[in-house]
Amino acid sequence: MQKNTIISIQQFFILVVYFIIGSTVIIIPSFLALKAKQDAWISAIITIVLGVLLVWMYDVIIKEFPDDTLIEISEKVLGKWLGKIASLIYVTYFIFLTSLIIRTIGEFMVTQILVETPIEVIHILFLLVGAMGVRLGIEVLARTAEIFFPWIIFFFALIVLFLVPRYDFQKLMPILENGFKPVLDGVFTFVSIPFLDLIILLMIVPFVKKEDRNKIRKGFIFGVIVGGIVVTSLVSLCLITLGIDFTARNTYPTYVLAKQISIGKFLERIEGLVAGLWVFTIFFKMSICYFASVLALAQFFQIKNHKFFVFPLFYILMIYSIISIPNWPYFRKVALDYWPYYVTILGFILPFLLLIVAKIRYRTTRKWSEKGV
Amino acid sequence: MLTDSLGGNLEKIREDIGQSSDIIIRIVKAGVNHRHGVGVIYTDGLADKETVQNFILESLLIDLRESFQKIDAENFFLFIKDCVLKAGEVKEISDFQKVYFHVLSGDTVILVDGIKKALAVGTRGWQDRGVNEPSSQIVVRGPKDGFTETLRTNTALVRRRIRDKNLRIETKQIGKITKTDVCIMYIKGIVQDKIVDEVRQRLERIEIDGILESGYIEEYIQDETFTPFPTVYNTERPDIIAAALLEGKVAILVDGTPFALVVPALFVSFFQASEDYYQRFDISTFIRLLRYLAFFIALITPSFYIAVTTFHQEMLPTPLLISIMAQREGVPFPAFVEALLMELTFEILREAGTRMPRAVGQAISIVGALVIGEAAVQAGLVSPVMVIVVSITAISSFISPTFNMAISIRILRFLFMGLAASFGFFGIILGMIALVLHLTSLRSFGIPYMSPLAPFFLSGQKDSLIRMPRWMMLRRPSLINQTNIIRDTGAHSEKPKSREIENETSKQGNEK
Amino acid sequence: MKIFLLLLATIIILFIDLPEMIQKQLKKEIIVYSLLLIAGIILSILHMLQVPLFNPTDLIVWMFRPFVE
Known part of the structure; x- marks a missing residue:
């Protein structure tokens, strides 16, 4: 385990924000509009609250095992064999998630911006830079994320501001037209796309500086809230400028949204800026997942130096980013209907079980840290 | 090790040093009746001739004449060392390596017959350039002395x-x-x-x-x-x-x-000119931000041009797009080749300009201006927009207060051009990420290169992208420095009472 | 052509990683590393030859079909 690299609590917060925003902003607005119609913003707000509660639960696990990653925790709590099975499930999930994220940006690029470039080439470039970051370690990734963070927030705010002339709040009416059922459907979708995936950050928590340990909960929750607000506001922006139907039917409503910007005839066509923002945020989300996959794989095989797994995993990610999604409508269907169940098991039920087992064994034995395991 | 025979020592020195004509070995007979053989060795050109003449040879030959009647070699040596030599720096040495080192550094070595030791007298003084205004980091306001070769x-x-x-x-x-x-x-x-x-x-x-x-x-x-x-x-x-x-x-x-x-x-220190601290803080801040902007411009303008003309034409306003495309009409190359051609030409011109003898420099700039500016455009090899792009890039890369940071952009620019040519903005963005990843992974003597930007330190921000007024920078940079951090006690953070001076003077005026 | 490029990339990767592993005599690392790398290469070649590969998305669909319907 290489835990001598350290990240500060601000950097951890920033990583959480990137994780919430990245790839979510591409997928979620359309999904939410589809499920919850004009009440998408209500489900988004409920989801943030749920997300905070979820992170609270993760934090209880973190408090119990401050020095361990998710893989180490599951092997400690569930014993050798059960633990290995749980780890394997998580490793495959991390790798799968990483390849899906890569595909999200690849698909976006190929359909909207670089129409003539083969998707494989885009994936290779994207993954190469990611591999470079992962090899350099989480410390460097976190610092790089920190440098870009003010710009991301600045340009995001700029987009929100530029769209002001096009706001039309009438499009949100009537509120709760079809009762609460659609809203809850929306919540289930939104929770599953970024928030339940947050379990992957349990691979990174042990790298947080020792003196910042007691602030993890604050940073984590604050990150979830800030990221959630960014996504929620983008969802609402889509609704109030584009309308429900258009948002729901379009694959990339936020990109279309930026095309609407027109200030005084000269500030037009700045959707490239938006595309750039998505590349940044998705890159960092992908790097976090890539790093977590590499680390999880190394810990699964009980190997100290995870750096060596970056390139072997490169091939696997590359292939799976292509083949796991034969076509985009299929992905939309899976992400909308099947994915939530999958991540609910991995992101909520399994950690919850871990926590309960840990608490029971904690009562019968002494504290984990004292046992020195 | 030196022996007690002067002749033997000098013989060995002559043998070791060879026939080098700039090593002067002088044997004098000093003291009453010229009893004591003394060898004086120095390097012509490195030792200050005046000093050697006036304060060593003269002392040995003239001043010693009048001294003791009889004295043995041991005491004679000490006498020379303590009472005769009129030089500030005198050292006793006892082996040949030291002798060579001192002689070749410009000191004068004195050997006395019968003594196993030698005296090294500090007589260093050679021709040098003198303290001039530095040629690389020029200031408008600030001290104008620069280091020399000594x-x-x-x-x-x-x-x-x-x-x-x-x-x-x-x-x-x-x-x-x-x-x-x-x-x-x-x-x-x-x-x-x-x-x-x-x-x-x-x-x-x-x-x-x-x-x-x-x-x-x-x-x-x-x-x-x-x-x-x-x-x-x-x-x-x-x-x-x-x-x-x-x-x-x-x-x-x-x-x-x-x-x-x-x-x-640190990365930020390459953007801090000394003049930033001599000018008013608001002006310095503006100029410093300008430098970062110029760094960025110099880095990506050509690649931006390539990306826009090859991949993202829709991003330009239509009239501008039409005019650019019309200009590029006759250009036989794709934008990437065009940009590469011009950037390379410019790099060659710049290199020629720096290495050329001063007198030919003028010619280079005329040829450069004609080749880049006029002929290439008229021949239809490059578009006028490209010339503008190259000029902006060039000017921006000259703004950096440190030369070595400017060079690094020159190399990276070509990398970015390649990325832009194959991936458009996507390539540029990933290039930027890779660049920052690389930058943050660097360290300089254990200090993260990008600090205080990442890892972020609020206190460090006072003197990185901007410069705060002096009285607000009360502490030394925290990463470099941890023990003695207080720079100033902060006594000046209060505004001076200028109002009272005015009241005072007007009162005096009224009394008159 | 694609396979040739793939092998070229693999050689470059080996040049980056192997010397350090051999120097530090990390036996376990070398074994796992080569296994994964070989797996990756085989997967890539199969994909290039357009052999249908196992798709995790289909697995998810199969697993959760009862819930959705």
């Missing part, structure tokens, strides 16, 4: 600015053959001891035959070799060295070059 002069220039007993200068010789003097300078009590130790260790490890410029040292002590970015700062301005020492950095001065090194060097 180490002593350079240390003196710094010492003159910092009159503190804690300013330490450690000297050692590096280079098996050249035996170049290398100085480590720091202020004890401000600098972190760890960093000084690290510098000492890294200098210790250098095994090389010769050091001709501080660049040799830089390559040996830098943290990362495979990077286009400099992790060691160099300057020929003593005021910059003094400011760096006050911040708790370590300076390395090398004999034979006006360029001194400063470690640790």
Whole structure:
């Protein structure tokens, strides 16, 4: 385990924000509009609250095992064999998630911006830079994320501001037209796309500086809230400028949204800026997942130096980013209907079980840290 | 080891040094009745002739005539050392290596017959350039003296600015053959001891035959070799060295070059000109932000042009797009080749301009202006927009206050052009990410290169992208410095009472 | 052509990683590393030859079909 690299609590917060925003902003607005119609913003707000509660639960696990990653925790709590099975499930999930994220940006690029470039080439470039970051370690990734963070927030705010002339709040009416059922459907979708995936950050928590340990909960929750607000506001922006139907039917409503910007005839066509923002945020989300996959794989095989797994995993990610999604409508269907169940098991039920087992064994034995395991 | 026979010693020295015509060996008979044979050795050109004549040879030949009647060799030697030589620096040495070292450094060595020891007298003084205005980092306001090729002069220039007993200068010789003097300078009590130790260790490890410029040292002590970015700062301005020492950095001065090194060097320090601290803070802040902007422009303007013309035409406003496309009509190359051609031409011109003899420089600029500006466009090889792009890039890359940071952009620019040509903005963005990943992974003597931007320190922001007023920067940079952090007690953070002066003067005026 | 490029990339990767592993005599690392790398290469070649590969998305669909319907 290489835990001598350290990240500060601000950097951890920033990583959480990137994780919430990245790839979510591409997928979620359309999904939410589809499920919850004009009440998408209500489900988004409920989801943030749920997300905070979820992170609270993760934090209880973190408090119990401050020095361990998710893989180490599951092997400690569930014993050798059960633990290995749980780890394997998580490793495959991390790798799968990483390849899906890569595909999200690849698909976006190929359909909207670089129409003539083969998707494989885009994936290779994207993954190469990611591999470079992962090899350099989480410390460097976190610092790089920190440098870009003010710009991301600045340009995001700029987009929100530029769209002001096009706001039309009438499009949100009537509120709760079809009762609460659609809203809850929306919540289930939104929770599953970024928030339940947050379990992957349990691979990174042990790298947080020792003196910042007691602030993890604050940073984590604050990150979830800030990221959630960014996504929620983008969802609402889509609704109030584009309308429900258009948002729901379009694959990339936020990109279309930026095309609407027109200030005084000269500030037009700045959707490239938006595309750039998505590349940044998705890159960092992908790097976090890539790093977590590499680390999880190394810990699964009980190997100290995870750096060596970056390139072997490169091939696997590359292939799976292509083949796991034969076509985009299929992905939309899976992400909308099947994915939530999958991540609910991995992101909520399994950690919850871990926590309960840990608490029971904690009562019968002494504290984990004292046992020195 | 020296023997007690003067003739034997001189014979050995002659043998070792060979027939070198610049080594002067003079044998004089000194004392009453010329009883004592004395050998005087110095290097012509390195030793100051006046000093050797007036204060050594004259003393030996004239002053000694009148002294004791009888004295043995031992006492004669001590007498010379303590009473006769009119020089400040006299050292006793006893082996040949030391003799050669001192003679070849410009000192004069005195051997006395019958004594196994020799005296090395400090007579260093050679022709040098004198303290001139530095040619690389020019200021409008600020001191105009620059380092010279002589180490002593350079240390003196710094010492003159910092009159503190804690300013330490450690000297050692590096280079098996050249035996170049290398100085480590720091202020004890401000600098972190760890960093000084690290510098000492890294200098210790250098095994090389010769050091001709501080660049040799830089390559040996830098943290990362495979990077286009400099992790060691160099300057020929003593005021910059003094400011760096006050911040708790370590300076390395090398004999034979006006360029001194400063470690640790952070990314932001390459954007801080000394003049930033001599001008008003608001102006300095503006200029500093301008530098970062220019850095960015110099880095990506050509690639931006390539990306826009090849991939993202829709991003331009239609009239501009039409005019650019009309201009590119006759150009036979794709934008990438066009940009590459022009950038390369410009790089060649620039290099030619720096290495050319001064007199031909004029010709180069005329040819350059004609080739780039007029002929290429008229021949339809490049579009006028491309010329503008190249000019903006060129001007922006000249704005950097440090030359080595400007060079690194020149290389990276081509990388970005390649990325833009194959992936458009996507390539540029990923290139930027890769660049920042690389930058944040760098360290300079253990200090993260991108600090205080990442890892972020609020206190460090006062003097990185912007410059706050002096009285707000009460502490020294926190990463470099941890022990003695208070720079100023903050007595001036209150506004002066200028109102009262006006009241006072007007009162006096009324009384009159 | 694609396979040739793939092998070229693999050689470059081996040049980056292997020397350090051999120097530090990390036996376990080398074994796992080569296994994964070989797996990756085989997967890539199969994909290039357009052999249908196992798709995790289909697995998810199969697993959660009862819930959705």
